[in-house]
Amino acid sequence: MNNIELMAKQLKAVSDPNRLKLLACLKKGEVCACDFVDVLNISQPAVSQQLKKLKEAGIIVERPVGTWKHYRLNEMQPPYIQAIINQLEEISIIKCDC
Template sequence: MDIQFLEKQLKAVSDANRLTLLSCLKSGETCVCDLVDVIGLSQPAVSQQLKKLEEAGIVTARKVGTWKHYRIVEEQSPAIRAIIDQLETKSPNQCTTCQS
């Protein structure tokens, strides 16, 4: 594995907010609007955190209307998979804003 890419991934999971987001995404694809309530940050701040995880290849997104839905990428490096596996799964409440 490319050491710079692994460094980017490890930096992406070295933040408590991003780890919390990953624990929510363990239960499946989730709209960013649902993650805002869990993290307690503004929607733009949550989106910035998710972007860092996406740039590191840990999560992927698909657009549904004006909202993005995120999920964990299935193929992960062993180091990142081990970290994700250690996280307790959280189930965010489903909002009615995005009409998933």
């Protein structure tokens, strides 16, 4: 994938309100996938689809923990993606015990 295709994929990934909310939650650190259901008020499969798009764009990374996956922001963001993340207000979430 060349730079323009990657840029388009990343910008498309951050063009959705639900995905921006996910990124706002991740500003404070790693979050379990199960914790996003209440924040977005959508089903677990729908949350997983949103996370998958961000992961495929390289914006977030996942870490398996038991049966769940935990997500965090990729430490290496292109400046245009980092600028978007910087503009998001952090969303506090109640973390589960998984």
